[in-house]
Amino acid sequence: MSFHFKGSIQVSVKMSPNFPRILLLALSFHALMLQKSEGQFEEWCIADEQTPDDELQRAMDWACGKGGADCSKIQMNQPCYIPNTIRDHASYAFNDYYQKFKHKGATCYFNAAALITDLDPSQHSCKFDYLP
Numbered sequence: 001m002s003f004h005f006k007g008s009i010q011v012s013v014k015m016s017p018n019f020p021r022i023l024l025l026a027l028s029f030h031a032l033m034l035q036k037s038e039g040q041f042e043e044w045c046i047a048d049e050q051t052p053d054d055e056l057q058r059a060m061d062w063a064c065g066k067g068g069a070d071c072s073k074i075q076m077n078q079p080c081y082i083p084n085t086i087r088d089h090a091s092y093a094f095n096d097y098y099q100k101f102k103h104k105g106a107t108c109y110f111n112a113a114a115l116i117t118d119l120d121p122s123q124h125s126c127k128f129d130y131l132p
Contacts (some may be wrong), residue, residue, distance in 0.1 A: 041118055042130050045098035045108035046091040048115045053086045059110040060090040069097035073126070080126035090114075091121055092128065099131045 047056050064071035073080040074089040094114045098106060108114045122128045 042120070043116050043118055044121055044128050044130060045094045045114050046117050046121050047087045047094060048113055049087070051113040055111070055113050056086050056090040059113040060086070060093045063090075063093040063097045063110065067093075067097045068100065069093045070100075071096070082126075083123075092126070095121070095128050099129045102131075 051059075060071075063069040071089075071093050072078060074092050075081060080089070080092050090113070094108065094110055098108045098114075100106075102108075108116050120128060120130070
């Protein structure tokens with residue numbers, strides 16, 4: 001491949017015939033690095049920003065009660081209490097429930113109050129679990 005510039009400068013670039021294979025290999029490796037050992041991408045369950053607080057509160061009450069989520073970390077003086085918002089606390093509770101029970105068929109639905117994200121929602125000392 002040659003490029004001609006105004007004047008007398010000419011630049012030639014010779015691409016290796018193996019370039020497409022090397023590029024494909026590099027992209028495949030990158031995709032594999034994003035995946036976990038079981039071929040699953042990391043995902044967390046969080047509160048939907050469009051859901052009103054009263055609906056989030058009801059869903060969080062269920063998750064922390066009958067749902068079986070461990071909501072001890074969103075209690076006062078615990079690592080996930082701050083930020084002290086219904087949305088942040090609901091996200092923690094929804095994710096705890098989802099990670100614990102997804103292998104038993106649990107979903108991240110919560111009456112349309114939650115959604116799946118591939119961005120880790122952990123903040124500062126509050127770490128959201130991810131279980132493959």
